[in-house]
Amino acid sequence: MTGPSFGSQFELHQLRCFVAAAEELHFGRAAARMNMTQPPLSRQIQLLEHVLGVKLLDRTSRTVKLTPAGRVFLLEARRILRLTESAALATRRIATGEAGTITLGFTAASGYSFLPRLLLQRASAAPNIHVALKEMVSAEQIESLLTGRIDVGLLRPPIARSEFTTLKVASEGLVAALPVGDGRLAQASLSLADFDDAPLVMYAPEGARYFHDMLDGLFKAARVTPRVVQSLSQIHSMLALVRAGIGAAVVPEAAMSLHFDDVHFRPVVTDPPHPVELYAAWRADNDNPALGAFLGLLHPEGGDAAAASDEMPD
Amino acid sequence: MTGPSFGSQFELHQLRCFVAAAEELHFGRAAARMNMTQPPLSRQIQLLEHVLGVKLLDRTSRTVKLTPAGRVFLLEARRILRLTESAALATRRIATGEAGTITLGFTAASGYSFLPRLLLQRASAAPNIHVALKEMVSAEQIESLLTGRIDVGLLRPPIARSEFTTLKVASEGLVAALPVGDGRLAQASLSLADFDDAPLVMYAPEGARYFHDMLDGLFKAARVTPRVVQSLSQIHSMLALVRAGIGAAVVPEAAMSLHFDDVHFRPVVTDPPHPVELYAAWRADNDNPALGAFLGLLHPEGGDAAAASDEMPD
DNA sequence: CACGCCCATCCAAAAACCGCATCGGTCCAT
DNA sequence: ATGGACCGATGCGGTTTTTGGATGGGCGTG
Structure with a gap:
C-alpha cells in the first residue's frame, strides 16, 4: 500500500546523474557516461525530481529538454559537485601537510626581529602554510603547548619537559x-x-x-x-x-x-658572546600535518642562528 | 580477498553523519541526532575517511577529536550542505513561479515609454522575477516566440497565430x-x-x-x-x-x-483617437513558471491601457 | 504503415545499509 | 588494585535499495 519511500534529501549520486543527463540530453548516453545502464539513471532522476518536488527534465520518447527550474538546478548542481571536489582536494592537502595552519606562540622579544624575518623571508618557501600568531610569555607557551592551543612555541629556556622536542633557532648578544x-x-x-x-x-x-x-x-x-x-x-x-x-x-x-x-x-x-637564546618547541606527538613543512622553515641555513640542537641546557 | 568496495566519491549522507559526529564529538549522540544507531554511523564515517584517504576524527574509546584535516573538512561539509538546501529552495521557487526569468521581446517604440514604466513601477510587485530584454521588430518577435527564444513579446498587431495568447497592454495617439x-x-x-x-x-x-x-x-x-x-x-x-x-x-x-x-x-x-496599439503575446503552451507572475505585472489597473482582450483585430 | 529510436516500467539478482549483539579499550569510583 | 560504566569498532543476519536485462509504448521517419 505504501508507495516508494523517497528520502527527504537528494544524494550526490543523483546530482551526478542529473548533470550527465542535462548535458547529454539523452538518457542512454548519460547512463554510459555514468558507467551504468539507462533504467537506473531514469530512476535516479525521477527520485531527484520527487525529492525536490520539481520536474527538471521535459522528456518525450523523442527528445529531452531542461525545464526552467532544471536550468537553474543544473547550475546549482554543478556548483555543488565542484565544491565537493575542491573540498576533497583541500582536505587531502591539509592531511599531507602541503597546506595548513600552524598556531605559533612567541615572546614579545622574539617578535621584534626573529619572527618578522621568519615570516617575510622564509614563509615564501611554504606559501600554503598559514601561521596564526599568539603572543605569550614562555611559561604560557608551555602551558599552551600541552593543551594544544599552539602547535609551536618560540620561547626562552629552560624547557624541561620530556614531551617536547626543541630546536635552538637563534642566539644573540x-x-x-x-x-x-x-x-x-x-x-x-x-x-x-x-x-x-x-x-x-x-x-x-x-x-x-x-x-x-x-x-x-x-x-x-x-x-x-x-x-x-x-x-x-x-x-x-x-x-x-x-x-x-x-x-x-x-x-x-x-x-x-x-x-x-x-x-x-x-x-x-659578555661570555659567552651570544647568551640570549631562542628555542622553538613543539610536542613530539603533535599530529598537525603542516608541522613538518613549518619546521622546515625554522632550520637555519646560513642565517645568524647557531647550530641546531635537540639537547636543551637546563 | 578483495576488501569492501568503496565508492570513489562520498555521498551527502556521509557528510551529514560527519557533521553530526564532529559537532557532538560523540558517536552515540550523533547517531541519535541522525535517527539511527551508532554502528552504521561509525561505518559511514569510516567510508568517508576511506574515500578521502584522510583521517577526519581522532577517536579513542574515550574521546573524539577533530584532526586538522577534519576541521577543514567540517567547514567544507557545512558549506556543501547549506548549498544543497539553498539549491533545492531556489529550484522550488523557480518551479512555483515565485522567482525566475522572463525573456521579453520589445519593439523600439515600446521601449521609449511603456517598457520603462513597466519595469520601474510594476516590477517591484514581483521582485524575484528577472526580465531579460531583447529588442526586435514585431516579425522577429513572432519568430522568437515560436522557437522559444523569448517568453513574451511586446509587439504590434496583427498577430495571426492560433498558438499565441495576446493582451492589449497600451494604446496611444x-x-x-x-x-x-x-x-x-x-x-x-x-x-x-x-x-x-x-x-x-x-x-x-x-x-x-x-x-x-x-x-x-x-x-x-x-x-x-x-x-x-x-x-x-x-x-x-x-x-x-x-x-x-x-x-x-x-x-x-x-x-x-x-x-x-x-x-x-x-x-x-484621429479617429479612433488612440490608434497605436501595443500587445503582449506569448505561447499558450509556454511552461515557464514565472510567466504567470510576469503577466500579473502587465494587467492594467487604473493605467492608461485599454481593457484586456483575448481577441485580436486583424 | 512499418521501422527505429528512446524513455518508462517490471522483475529478479546483487549490493548496500541498518540494527542487534558483542568486543576491546579507557576512565573512574570504590 | 579492581570492578563497573562508557564508548567506539566489528561480526552478522535481515531488510531496504539499487542495479541491469527484458519489455512496453509513444513518437518521428522513411
Missing part, C-alpha cells in the same frame, strides 16, 4: 640601552664592569625569569653589582624608563629595532 | 513631429488634413509595416495625400530628418520622450 647624556655612550662597546654601582633598569624575576636570571648570573660571575632602580618585564617599558633618564638597561640586540628617541645602544661584551 | 519654423506649430493640435500635399517623413512598409499601414489607412480614409519625401523604419532616424527640415513626421506619443532639439510635437486628431 646583549646591548646596553643608554639615555642621551650618559657618559658611557662615548665608548664603542661596554663591559659588564661598566654597570657596577650604576643605576640599572632590570628585568623582573616573575614576568621575565629568563632575562632576569641570565643577567643576574652574568653580573655575579663578573663580580659586578649594579644598582637596580626598577624591575620590569616588558622591554618597551624598560626603554621608556631609560629614556626618562632613570637608568641604563641591558637588553637583547633585537630590542634595537624599537627605536626610542633619546635612547642609544652600545654592544655589551 | 499620434503626434506630429515638426521642425522649428514650421507654420503648423502655431496650432495647438493638428488634423490629418494639415499634412495634405506637405512633405512627410514616412514609415517604411518593410521595416515598420504596422505604422506604415496604419498611417496609410488613416490618410486614405481622410482623403489626404501627403508628399512622402523619405521612408524609414526607425523613429529616431525619422526625427533626425525632421530636425534637418526635410519634412514633418507622424509618430506615436511615446516618441515625445526622445527630445530632439529643434523638433516640437503637436497632437494629431
Whole structure:
C-alpha cells in the first residue's frame, strides 16, 4: 500500500546523474557516461525530481529538454559537485601537510626581529602554510603547548619537559640601552664592569625569569653589582624608563629595532658572546600535518642562528 | 580477498553523519541526532575517511577529536550542505513561479515609454522575477516566440497565430513631429488634413509595416495625400530628418520622450483617437513558471491601457 | 504503415545499509 | 588494585535499495 519511500534529501549520486543527463540530453548516453545502464539513471532522476518536488527534465520518447527550474538546478548542481571536489582536494592537502595552519606562540622579544624575518623571508618557501600568531610569555607557551592551543612555541629556556622536542633557532648578544647624556655612550662597546654601582633598569624575576636570571648570573660571575632602580618585564617599558633618564638597561640586540628617541645602544661584551637564546618547541606527538613543512622553515641555513640542537641546557 | 568496495566519491549522507559526529564529538549522540544507531554511523564515517584517504576524527574509546584535516573538512561539509538546501529552495521557487526569468521581446517604440514604466513601477510587485530584454521588430518577435527564444513579446498587431495568447497592454495617439519654423506649430493640435500635399517623413512598409499601414489607412480614409519625401523604419532616424527640415513626421506619443532639439510635437486628431496599439503575446503552451507572475505585472489597473482582450483585430 | 529510436516500467539478482549483539579499550569510583 | 560504566569498532543476519536485462509504448521517419 505504501508507495516508494523517497528520502527527504537528494544524494550526490543523483546530482551526478542529473548533470550527465542535462548535458547529454539523452538518457542512454548519460547512463554510459555514468558507467551504468539507462533504467537506473531514469530512476535516479525521477527520485531527484520527487525529492525536490520539481520536474527538471521535459522528456518525450523523442527528445529531452531542461525545464526552467532544471536550468537553474543544473547550475546549482554543478556548483555543488565542484565544491565537493575542491573540498576533497583541500582536505587531502591539509592531511599531507602541503597546506595548513600552524598556531605559533612567541615572546614579545622574539617578535621584534626573529619572527618578522621568519615570516617575510622564509614563509615564501611554504606559501600554503598559514601561521596564526599568539603572543605569550614562555611559561604560557608551555602551558599552551600541552593543551594544544599552539602547535609551536618560540620561547626562552629552560624547557624541561620530556614531551617536547626543541630546536635552538637563534642566539644573540646583549646591548646596553643608554639615555642621551650618559657618559658611557662615548665608548664603542661596554663591559659588564661598566654597570657596577650604576643605576640599572632590570628585568623582573616573575614576568621575565629568563632575562632576569641570565643577567643576574652574568653580573655575579663578573663580580659586578649594579644598582637596580626598577624591575620590569616588558622591554618597551624598560626603554621608556631609560629614556626618562632613570637608568641604563641591558637588553637583547633585537630590542634595537624599537627605536626610542633619546635612547642609544652600545654592544655589551659578555661570555659567552651570544647568551640570549631562542628555542622553538613543539610536542613530539603533535599530529598537525603542516608541522613538518613549518619546521622546515625554522632550520637555519646560513642565517645568524647557531647550530641546531635537540639537547636543551637546563 | 578483495576488501569492501568503496565508492570513489562520498555521498551527502556521509557528510551529514560527519557533521553530526564532529559537532557532538560523540558517536552515540550523533547517531541519535541522525535517527539511527551508532554502528552504521561509525561505518559511514569510516567510508568517508576511506574515500578521502584522510583521517577526519581522532577517536579513542574515550574521546573524539577533530584532526586538522577534519576541521577543514567540517567547514567544507557545512558549506556543501547549506548549498544543497539553498539549491533545492531556489529550484522550488523557480518551479512555483515565485522567482525566475522572463525573456521579453520589445519593439523600439515600446521601449521609449511603456517598457520603462513597466519595469520601474510594476516590477517591484514581483521582485524575484528577472526580465531579460531583447529588442526586435514585431516579425522577429513572432519568430522568437515560436522557437522559444523569448517568453513574451511586446509587439504590434496583427498577430495571426492560433498558438499565441495576446493582451492589449497600451494604446496611444499620434503626434506630429515638426521642425522649428514650421507654420503648423502655431496650432495647438493638428488634423490629418494639415499634412495634405506637405512633405512627410514616412514609415517604411518593410521595416515598420504596422505604422506604415496604419498611417496609410488613416490618410486614405481622410482623403489626404501627403508628399512622402523619405521612408524609414526607425523613429529616431525619422526625427533626425525632421530636425534637418526635410519634412514633418507622424509618430506615436511615446516618441515625445526622445527630445530632439529643434523638433516640437503637436497632437494629431484621429479617429479612433488612440490608434497605436501595443500587445503582449506569448505561447499558450509556454511552461515557464514565472510567466504567470510576469503577466500579473502587465494587467492594467487604473493605467492608461485599454481593457484586456483575448481577441485580436486583424 | 512499418521501422527505429528512446524513455518508462517490471522483475529478479546483487549490493548496500541498518540494527542487534558483542568486543576491546579507557576512565573512574570504590 | 579492581570492578563497573562508557564508548567506539566489528561480526552478522535481515531488510531496504539499487542495479541491469527484458519489455512496453509513444513518437518521428522513411
